[in-house]
Amino acid sequence: MSKPEQFDQWAVIELFGHNRIAGRVTEQVIGGCSFVRVDVPKIDEIPAYTKLFGQGAIYAITITDERTSRAVAEQIAPVPIDRFELGTIARNMAVKLLKADQEQENQRFMENEED
Secondary structure, three states: OOOOOOOEEEEEEEEOOOEEEEEEEEEEEEOOEEEEEEEEOOEOOEOOEEEEEOHHHEEEEEEEOHHHHHHHHHHHOOOOOOHHHHHHHHHHHHHHHHHHHHHHHHHHHHHHHHO
């Protein structure tokens, strides 16, 4: 009995929410759950990255050749994390650092009061 052939194709994927992504498409299993893996090629200053999708997120998959998939990826110019998310992450990290600094300062103050 032969093993089933692994899916490995260049494609354009249409996602629910009117989004598209293009790249090399394979399947990946994590924790027993199967995901569609899209390896998006480097586009100008956007580095190559990988994104995983559950089957419920996908509306359609159009198999293409590499050249077409790369051309669509350039047109879409998807980013792994948008600038809004990065701003939120940076703000949250700054707040955590300020809180940690304040806690350390309070601890030092309390230690000096005990002396």
